[in-house]
Amino acid sequence: xxxxxxxxxxxxxxxxxxxxxxxxxxxxxxxxxxxxxxxxxxxxxxxxxxxxxxxxxxxxxxxxxxxxxxxxxxxxxxxxxxxxxxxxxxxxxxxxxxxxxxxxxxxxxxxxxxxxxxxxxxxxxxxxxxxxxxxxxxxxxxxxxxxxxxxxxxxxxxxxxxxxxxxxxxxxxxxxxxxxxxxxxxxxxxxxxxxxxxxxxxxxxxxxxxxxxxxxxxxxx
Amino acid sequence: xxxxxxxxxxxxxxxxxxxxxxxxxxxxxxxxxxxxxxxxxxxxxxxxxxxxxxxxxxxxxxxxxxxxxxxxxxxxxxxxxxxxxxxxxxxxxxxxxxxxxxxxxxxxxxxxxxxxxxxxxxxxxxxxxxxxxxxxxxxxxxxxxxxxxxxxxxxxxxxxxxxxxxxxxxxxxxxxxxxxxxxxxxxxxxxxxxxxxxxxxxxxxxxxxxxxxxxxxxxxxxxxxxxxxxxxxxxxxx
Numbered sequence: 114x115x116x117x118x119x120x121x122x123x124x125x126x127x128x129x130x131x132x133x134x135x136x137x138x139x140x141x142x143x144x145x146x147x148x149x150x151x152x153x154x155x156x157x158x159x160x161x162x163x164x165x166x167x168x169x170x171x172x173x174x175x176x177x178x179x180x181x182x183x184x185x186x187x188x189x190x191x192x193x194x195x196x197x198x199x200x201x202x203x204x205x206x207x208x209x210x211x212x213x214x215x216x217x218x219x220x221x222x223x224x225x226x227x228x229x230x231x232x233x234x235x236x237x238x239x240x241x242x243x244x245x246x247x248x249x250x251x252x253x254x255x256x257x258x259x260x261x262x263x264x265x266x267x268x269x270x271x272x273x274x275x276x277x278x279x280x281x282x283x284x285x286x287x288x289x290x291x292x293x294x295x296x297x298x299x300x301x302x303x304x305x306x307x308x309x310x311x312x313x314x315x316x317x318x319x320x321x322x323x324x325x326x327x328x329x330x331x332x333x334x
Numbered sequence: 335x336x337x338x339x340x341x342x343x344x345x346x347x348x349x350x351x352x353x354x355x356x357x358x359x360x361x362x363x364x365x366x367x368x369x370x371x372x373x374x375x376x377x378x379x380x381x382x383x384x385x386x387x388x389x390x391x392x393x394x395x396x397x398x399x400x401x402x403x404x405x406x407x408x409x410x411x412x413x414x415x416x417x418x419x420x421x422x423x424x425x426x427x428x429x430x431x432x433x434x435x436x437x438x439x440x441x442x443x444x445x446x447x448x449x450x451x452x453x454x455x456x457x458x459x460x461x462x463x464x465x466x467x468x469x470x471x472x473x474x475x476x477x478x479x480x481x482x483x484x485x486x487x488x489x490x491x492x493x494x495x496x497x498x499x500x501x502x503x504x505x506x507x508x509x510x511x512x513x514x515x516x517x518x519x520x521x522x523x524x525x526x527x528x529x530x531x532x533x534x535x536x537x538x539x540x541x542x543x544x545x546x547x548x549x550x551x552x553x554x555x556x557x558x559x560x561x562x563x564x565x566x567x568x569x570x571x572x
Binding site for chain 1: 470
């Protein structure tokens with residue numbers, strides 16, 4: 114457990130020193146969201162209606178954008194080989210990588226989302242549901258994404274392959290994430306949708322580190 | 335099962351099965367197609383469009399079946415390094431993708447007159463579309479590595495990860511209130527008359543034996559390819 118936290122601390126420190134990942138993801142998220150008012154027109158009714166979907170789809174793409182770096186940077190400088198040859202179980206190492214990926218890319222999205230929601234004319238009552246739905250959903254995105262990142266680590270044309278593999282698996286999170294926000298905006302009880310999102314998180318939390326570790330071993334030969 | 339891990343022994347068995355499968359396939363198509371498309375009764379509500387069912391249902395079944403083979407074969411490959419299981423999985427993918435596409439297309443053709451729209455975003459259609467993308471991802475990932483074995487393993491893991499989608503597709507019509515009708519096979523028995531069921535089963539048999547024929551051919555091609563490859567390597571080493 115101590116090594117687990119040490120690994121996360123190391124990754125966080127690396128990402129803070131470089132500052133690239135979090136800023137890039139947050140910037141991509143913001144810029145892409147503000148494209149929509151220009152794309153579909155600034156009428157408040159339209160924007161309010163599609164706001165939840167726009168936030169979620171863009172968050173999905175932003176998370177996808179940073180997935181390539183979950184393992185690739187460490188694989189490039191050899192740190193990943195060292196980590197995998199340590200006595201720590203591979204799945205624990207992968208879990209630490211996933212947690213730090215979520216902390217550096219998921220959390221900025223959650224913080225940024227309500228502000229961008231305001232620019233999409235979403236009502237202020239939606240701030241809580243937006244943050245809660247993203248907080249429950251984005252860790253799942255990191256977990257599932259880690260499998261894709263591990264599978265494609267040494268593949269050719271990784272940039273195209275990764276979305277093809279990962280995005281279909283993101284669809285359930287997207288459906289229930291958007292549903293939770295929409296239900297809250299329309300004033301329905303959405304606790305069941307939160308429960309589904311939390312269920313996705315628990316299931317993928319139990320299975321994904323394990324699968325991603327297997328993928329990492331397989332893809333490295 | 336382990337006896338079949340030897341490709342040569344498997345090919346012998348495949349040679350024995352192949353002519354039977356070809357025969358059953360031709361026979362089932364020869365009877366099933368005219369029976370279903372011309373001679374079976376029209377539905378009292380849907381009229382003649384119900385005949386799309388004789389293509390749509392078997393191809394949907396095959397889309398799921400092929401993924402089942404793919405996932406099982408991938409598991410056998412990852413656990414026991416079973417080479418033929420992996421070949422069967424790799425061979426099933428394009429066939430399954432084709433059946434899934436056929437199912438989606440016939441579904442759209444059926445949806446236009448029945449629902450008034452070729453596509454609705456309900457659970458059954460969406461999960462079937464996801465299945466199609468899983469097939470695509472599997473095929474592309476398998477060929478994206480420099481070392482064949484890397485691709486085999488990576489694709490096998492993806493197949494296992496994607497198998498969570500199978501129960502979702504199967505039960506999507508029961509779990510959610512969808513426009514797609516629920517299965518005609520349920521605990522209370524079958525909700526379709528024998529005059530429609532017979533051609534349906536014939537078509538399922540035809541599709542299934544077509545699958546056997548094609549997959550055996552593809553596996554044979556893979557075995558021969560592997561042999562050519564190792565022969566070339568030997569040649570180069572000399």
